[in-house]
Amino acid sequence: MSKPLSDHDRRKQISVRGLAGIENVSDLKQNFNRHLHFTLVKDRNVATKRDYYFALANTVRDHLIGRWIRTQQYYYEKDPKRVYYISLEFYMGRTLQNTMVNLGLENACDEAMYQLGLEMEELEDMEEDAGLGNGGLGRLAACFLDSMASLGLAAYGYGIRYEFGIFNQKIVNGWQVEEADDWLRYGNPWEKARPEYMRPVHFYGRTEHHPDGVKWVDTQFFEGKELRLKQEYFVVSATLQDIIRRFKVSKFGSREIARTDFSKLPDKVAIQLNDTHPAMAIPELMRVLVDEEKLNWETAWDICVRTCAYTNHTVLPEALERWPVELFAHLLPRHLEIVYEINRRHLERVAAKYPGDVDRLRRMSLIEEGGQKRINMAHLCIVGSHAVNGVAQIHSDILKATVYDFYEMEPHKFQNKTNGITPRRWLVMCNPGLAEVIAERIGEDFIRDLDQLRNLIKFVNDEAFIRDIAKVKQENKMKFAVHLEEHYKVKINPNSMFDVQVKRIHEYKRQLLNCLHIITYYNRIKKDPNKQWTPRTIMIGGKAAPGYHTAKMIIRLITAIGEVVNNDPVVGDRLKVIFLENYRVTLAEKGIPAADLSEQISTAGTEASGTGNMKFMLNGALTIGTMDGANVEMAEEAGEENLFIFGMRVDDVEALDKRGYHAEEYYNRLPELKQAIDQIAGGFFSPKQPDLFKEIVNMLMHHDRFKVFADYEDYIKCQEKVNALYKNPKEWTKKVIYNIAGCGKFSSDRTIAQYAREIWGVEPTLEKIPAPDDKH
Numbered sequence: 001m002s003k004p005l006s007d008h009d010r011r012k013q014i015s016v017r018g019l020a021g022i023e024n025v026s027d028l029k030q031n032f033n034r035h036l037h038f039t040l041v042k043d044r045n046v047a048t049k050r051d052y053y054f055a056l057a058n059t060v061r062d063h064l065i066g067r068w069i070r071t072q073q074y075y076y077e078k079d080p081k082r083v084y085y086i087s088l089e090f091y092m093g094r095t096l097q098n099t100m101v102n103l104g105l106e107n108a109c110d111e112a113m114y115q116l117g118l119e120m121e122e123l124e125d126m127e128e129d130a131g132l133g134n135g136g137l138g139r140l141a142a143c144f145l146d147s148m149a150s151l152g153l154a155a156y157g158y159g160i161r162y163e164f165g166i167f168n169q170k171i172v173n174g175w176q177v178e179e180a181d182d183w184l185r186y187g188n189p190w191e192k193a194r195p196e197y198m199r200p201v202h203f204y205g206r207t208e209h210h211p212d213g214v215k216w217v218d219t220q221f222f223e224g225k226e227l228r229l230k231q232e233y234f235v236v237s238a239t240l241q242d243i244i245r246r247f248k249v250s251k252f253g254s255r256e257i258a259r260t261d262f263s264k265l266p267d268k269v270a271i272q273l274n275d276t277h278p279a280m281a282i283p284e285l286m287r288v289l290v291d292e293e294k295l296n297w298e299t300a301w302d303i304c305v306r307t308c309a310y311t312n313h314t315v316l317p318e319a320l321e322r323w324p325v326e327l328f329a330h331l332l333p334r335h336l337e338i339v340y341e342i343n344r345r346h347l348e349r350v351a352a353k354y355p356g357d358v359d360r361l362r363r364m365s366l367i368e369e370g371g372q373k374r375i376n377m378a379h380l381c382i383v384g385s386h387a388v389n390g391v392a393q394i395h396s397d398i399l400k401a402t403v404y405d406f407y408e409m410e411p412h413k414f415q416n417k418t419n420g421i422t423p424r425r426w427l428v429m430c431n432p433g434l435a436e437v438i439a440e441r442i443g444e445d446f447i448r449d450l451d452q453l454r455n456l457i458k459f460v461n462d463e464a465f466i467r468d469i470a471k472v473k474q475e476n477k478m479k480f481a482v483h484l485e486e487h488y489k490v491k492i493n494p495n496s497m498f499d500v501q502v503k504r505i506h507e508y509k510r511q512l513l514n515c516l517h518i519i520t521y522y523n524r525i526k527k528d529p530n531k532q533w534t535p536r537t538i539m540i541g542g543k544a545a546p547g548y549h550t551a552k553m554i555i556r557l558i559t560a561i562g563e564v565v566n567n568d569p570v571v572g573d574r575l576k577v578i579f580l581e582n583y584r585v586t587l588a589e590k591g592i593p594a595a596d597l598s599e600q601i602s603t604a605g606t607e608a609s610g611t612g613n614m615k616f617m618l619n620g621a622l623t624i625g626t627m628d629g630a631n632v633e634m635a636e637e638a639g640e641e642n643l644f645i646f647g648m649r650v651d652d653v654e655a656l657d658k659r660g661y662h663a664e665e666y667y668n669r670l671p672e673l674k675q676a677i678d679q680i681a682g683g684f685f686s687p688k689q690p691d692l693f694k695e696i697v698n699m700l701m702h703h704d705r706f707k708v709f710a711d712y713e714d715y716i717k718c719q720e721k722v723n724a725l726y727k728n729p730k731e732w733t734k735k736v737i738y739n740i741a742g743c744g745k746f747s748s749d750r751t752i753a754q755y756a757r758e759i760w761g762v763e764p765t766l767e768k769i770p771a772p773d774d775k776h
């Protein structure tokens with residue numbers, strides 16, 4: 001394999017990575033050396049690669065400081081409405097390269113490092129991922145921060161600085177093994193502690209009711225077990241104290257008015273709850289307004305509802321938060337009283353509107369009775385918010401149907417905000433070659449206005465453009481192949497189709513359906529080894545929750561299939577199966593630009609939106625997928641004929657549920673499916689432990705909630721169409737171009753502009769805050 005261009009050489013050819021004057025280079029070198037000396041206290045004789053990374057990070061960080069302070073001053077003066085995005089997860093990944101890209105400093109830094117004899121990509125690889133999230137929900141929060149800043153909103157993300165991020169995944173003998181992620185071990189140059197703003201957060205204790213109000217006393221600092229609930233209350237309590245501190249020093253607070261006028265809070269503050277995890281913001285805001293600020297309940301409740309908004313991320317019942325009342329009573333006794341009072345008044349309103357409908361009261365209560373009493377946090381969020389949104393149109397529609405009683409009573413609350421991704425990280429940073437080819441045709445404005453990608457349609461028959469797009473993909477594939485060889489000692493054929501499914505391992509995402517295709521394709525090659533099979537490298541990656549046994553068995557099955565397929569000389573390099581170890585933001589950035597085919601194959605109605613699907617689309621992969629989540633809107637935007645859509649629609653799934661899903665019918669009717677299942681069940685992929693996968697087979701045959709077999713036949717046929725098109729590279733690349741051209745909607749800039757106008761009541765701008773003097 002010929003070695004691809006070095007990053008330095010590639011960058012020199014690429015303008016989208018920042019033209020910030022080459023005159024910066026000598027300043028950058030000087031500041032880098034200054035940090036190496038004064039911050040790291042090292043010279044070049046003893047400095048390690050990590051020291052160089054820290055010196056560069058500090059150099060780049062300096063370019064943020066002036067802007068940061070100027071932004072604070074500007075917002076203090078203008079006192080715009082503030083947006084608070086509260087999330088238990090911010091899946092940030094790395095910061096150095098992203099900051100250079102957003103500041104337009106990347107080329108200049110690269111040149112500076114080059115002149116100092118250092119390879120910038122090597123230094124970038126020293127940075128730990130900030131893995132403070134699990135998957136899509138946390139990554140969405142991170143993309144939103146990028147877009148809120150880019151659109152000039154006075155917005156803040158509030159979350160927890162966990163000492164350990166999501167575990168590192170090792171694959172040992174085919175099994176997932178979890179390792180602690182000690183990401184702060186060497187320090188974090190991207191943070192600034194503010195201990196001067198430290199506030200107490202209370203737990204446990206009891207309530208005392210006095211004539212002049214309620215006191216929460218005898219609280220303790222945290223120890224004990226209820227860690228998750230503590231984390232949720234911790235972030236909410238600290239955040240609200242900071243929100244109120246800032247409100248009180250603002251013009252509408254006591255700065256210009258004698259007493260803080262809380263009736264203005266909803267005009268000056270919007271709080272967005274990322275799922276129910278920060279739902280405690282609702283009773284906590286009520287506690288502050290009623291117990292501490294002495295507002296009456298009705299006034300406080302009106303303020304609370306007009307301030308808060310809630311985003312729902314799933315309708316899978318096992319993911320809904322329902323906290324036992326007992327736990328609440330112990331940890332947060334005052335909040336339990338408040339939740340009960342919210343519920344009493346809420347049920348009073350329901351009863352007034354629907355007299356005599358007792359069952360409706362039971363369905364709509366915030367407190368679930370029967371067995372252990374639980375608080376339904378989604379119900380609390382719906383009642384306590386003025387806006388409730390799903391994350392893709394199909395999901396928002398399903399949400400309305402799922403909580404129909406609430407929708408019927410307050411239809412005006414329900415909205416849709418289709419998710420998006422930031423084109424800075426997910427195109428310009430991770431795929432500069434593609435960004436450059438696009439910029440050569442339509443200019444660079446698409447980076448902040450992704451709808452302009454539509455202008456690419458006129459190049460869809462342009463031979464040179466088709467060639468350029470295909471060439472970038474081939475280069476990205478070569479580079480990823482080299483990465484895999486270096487890190488995992490696997491050799492892959494860069495001329496094969498890179499067929500990629502990366503996401504959390506979960507039954508609803510149906511990695512098992514992918515496995516059944518792999519086995520079927522393998523059996524077909526074995527049966528007719530001389531046919532011209534389209535070569536495929538199938539890569540699957542993702543973490544299984546440590547306590548989710550079935551997900552861990554799915555990983556074991558994938559690695560077992562790989563052991564057999566990859567070592568079969570009859571198959572050769574026409575089919576390889578690779579488990580991508582430790583999938584995380586940084587691996588997504590390396591792998592997605594190299595993908596030809598994106599697998600988005602969840603059971604219709606289960607994937608709320610997906611954002612991985614959008615990253616692949618923007619990076620020039622074609623999608624094989626079901627009509628689920630944002631796939632539906634991707635097909636609308638790119639043209640359904642430019643995606644490989646297969647399988648049941650939501651209606652079909654519901655109809656099948658009514659008829660009854662019987663896996664054995666498919667098993668008996670489809671010989672290739674039967675063969676694949678018999679092989680898994682009979683130990684073909686686990687000869688030393690023939691019954692290793694018996695639970696998986698039993699699940700698929702007898703209690704598969706996600707109906708894998710029902711979509712098998714159509715999926716296999718659809719994969720045949722994928723193979724046929726891949727044999728025609730020009731037609732393939734034309735579809736890629738239609739997909740890239742249809743990506744505009746999936747910018748998180750569009751998503752955030754809609755949240756701003758339709759929920760938060762603020763206006764996004766591209767107006768620049770007057771630039772500070774960057775010189776010190």
Ligand SMILES: *Cc1c(COP(=O)(O)O)cnc(C)c1O
Nearest residue numbers: 135136503584585588610611612
């Ligand atoms: C985008 C992203 C996800 C979400 O992927 P889905 O396919 O939408 O589930 C998960 N993990 C990482 C690291 C991501 O970057």
